[in-house]
Amino acid sequence: MAKRKKQLVVSSGIVGLDEILRGGLPASNLYIMQGAPGAGKTTAALQFLRAGVDAGERCIYVSLSQTASELQSIALSHGWTLDGIRVEELSASEAVNGTADQTIFQTAELRLDETRMAIERAIEEHKPERLVYDSLLEIRLITGDTPRFRRELIGFKAFLAKKGIVALLLDTQTNGGERSGEEIEGIAHGVIRFDKSLEEYGAVRRRIEVSKMRGVAFADGYHDMAIREGEGVVVFPRIVPGSAVEVVKPQLIKSGVEALDEMFGGGQESGTITLVIGQSGTGKSTMSSLYATAALQRGESVALFLFEERLETFFRRSEGLGMDLRQFHKDGQLVICDFSPNEISPGEFGQIVQRVVAENKTRVVVIDSFTGYLNSLPHRDKAVRDIQSLLKHLARANVLTMLIVAQHGLLGQNIGIDVDVSFLGDTVLLLRISEHEGRLRRSITVVKKRHGPHDLDVRELLIASSGISVVSYNPLPDA
Structure with missing residues (x-):
């Protein structure tokens, strides 16, 4: 039996975004998707995993911020199911099995280690080819320390690279999204930003920007987007005459x-x-x-x-x-x-x-x-x-x-x-x-x-x- 040829790019699950990226996301890399609450990150992440399921890939959604029932509700609102997507619902603030003897007032160091080990166990068990990690905000709050947060992210990137996993890390931006000294964008292979603004009159205006994508001559700048019932995130690439x-x-x-x-x-x-x-x-x-x-x-x-x-x-x-x-x-x-x-x-x-x-x-x-x-x-x-x-x-x-x-x-x-x-x-x-x-x-x-x-x-x-x-x-x- 012929060995399956390794993909050079994988679909993001969003046709317009794939067009901006000249075909899709470069395979076996880590990407960060940033945006304010309600900007469409979770919906886009589900589309990314659903594209993987359609391609016959194993997919896992690791959630530190949303429950499995909440993800199910989001999927149902678009007429989707989570069939083929493994949801690992974790808590970055609770002890994991095997630490019952610990006090509930755990140190940040212990909670961080437990969370990391739980995620790695889930990956070892299910062997996914696509992964969504939701969200970096919880890990950031646990560490409370920029150098430690960066080291944690670099270590996770190395772990995923050994497994050949395409990973999408969701990052909720707050207070304008300015985080002095973090520079986590430099760790990721690519960064996709969701922009949401409310005008004086009319509906919310949504835009998407690929601010970084190594090795890809992508269409930079803002592109209009919308969230549509039954379609999810829809991106409208700027016209190239x-x-x-x-x-x-x-x-x-x-x-x-x-x-x-x-x-x-x-x-x-x-x-x-x-x-x-x-x-x-x-x-x-x-x-x-x-x-x-x-x-x-x-x-x-x-x-x-x-x-x-x-x-x-x-x-x-x-x-x-x-x-x-x-x-x-x-x-x-x-x-x-x-x-x-x-x-x-x-x-x-x-x-x-x-x-x-x-x-x-x-x-x-x-x-x-x-x-x-x-x-x-x-x-x-x-x-x-x-x-x-x-x-x-x-x-x-x-x-x-x-x-x-x-x-x-x-x-x-x-x-x-x-x-x-x-x-x-x-x-x-x-x-x-x-x-x-x-x-x-x-x-x-x-x-x-x-x-x-x-x-x-x-x-x-x-x-x-x-x-x-x-x-x-x-x-x-x-x-």
């Missing part, structure tokens, strides 16, 4: 309105970003429906991401203009994602867009509105940088992306967000509304187009139940 294959020759994407296409020199180009800017009522969302309808009728796939308009409102507005999109949506050719404010992080949004585009070979993406998307996030300047990476990815995938950007007021001229987004657009389509002799008139202008010729004329945009048309902007006749 270069991962998409760039198409050299763009294609013209038409709107179905000849006069509008002429303004763009024959049509908009695939692989570009168009900002559609205007006040309320100027027809910004109508433009997105127009391009979506034309693409769908050509047999292409379209994705709409709504941050302000409800799905039913979108359908009814489009139908009022003679554009029936319901059947395309039912058939799956038109994908529509309707988001509520503050329910999604930039990282998760980017992953959703990438997945939809890849699975459906989408040609046109509409974000309506980009203003609503930014206003739903606590740090809008950072969100602009995040979405810039997404837009570059879509451009390399030869997708036409339309961003709907609102302006303040009925007749105002200021963009409704306090960060500059104009640099994001290869093309800028400006829609305005003005009053003339008792009538409001809509105008449309292509104020910017990086590639190829375009019309600089100001034309009138007519929106009626019979459809959309663009005509020369002539003065109104005298009454």
Whole structure:
């Protein structure tokens, strides 16, 4: 029988984290997972062990801080079981079998020795290939001495290395996580940090950072994450635009309105970003429906991401203009994602867009509105940088992306967000509304187009139940 080949990397049990680590955790090493209480460490640790069970490995969870019933409850909350995972429930403050003659007021030295021996006995007995140690905080409290704590950790690392065990040590951070003089991160092969912050409004924001991983060219920095019922810890790696294959020759994407296409020199180009800017009522969302309808009728796939308009409102507005999109949506050719404010992080949004585009070979993406998307996030300047990476990815995938950007007021001229987004657009389509002799008139202008010729004329945009048309902007006749 052929000897089983030793793995070079093992799965963390979290797909997004494995992607950040370029495949997984280097095998037979010790790792530290740090974070505040409630950050998701225990859930991630269970996912790590469940991945081991799926791979046919023996797994053990050594718990000094949680009971077996508590771990069972966490697993059940996600619809999981602990089948295949050995739970060793220990106490760092109680005597272990064989020390009944000792007083209950044990010295720290004795409690530490007993705890270490109990863990080593469990490992010798069950011979695990994966181990979770929960948590270092209890050992830290027992020792109360930084040099002794470091020596204990180094000795445990050496013991695990001899056994060829991949170990995940959970470390609960308190008081900002600053522990002067410990430098335990240098002992571990890798360090993964969980960050949890509460904004002034909305849900808790969670992020993950691989702060150290020897021998791995991992994606550093923060990555958005969430804890989902039934899924556990879900990580959304930051987008790398270069991962998409760039198409050299763009294609013209038409709107179905000849006069509008002429303004763009024959049509908009695939692989570009168009900002559609205007006040309320100027027809910004109508433009997105127009391009979506034309693409769908050509047999292409379209994705709409709504941050302000409800799905039913979108359908009814489009139908009022003679554009029936319901059947395309039912058939799956038109994908529509309707988001509520503050329910999604930039990282998760980017992953959703990438997945939809890849699975459906989408040609046109509409974000309506980009203003609503930014206003739903606590740090809008950072969100602009995040979405810039997404837009570059879509451009390399030869997708036409339309961003709907609102302006303040009925007749105002200021963009409704306090960060500059104009640099994001290869093309800028400006829609305005003005009053003339008792009538409001809509105008449309292509104020910017990086590639190829375009019309600089100001034309009138007519929106009626019979459809959309663009005509020369002539003065109104005298009454």
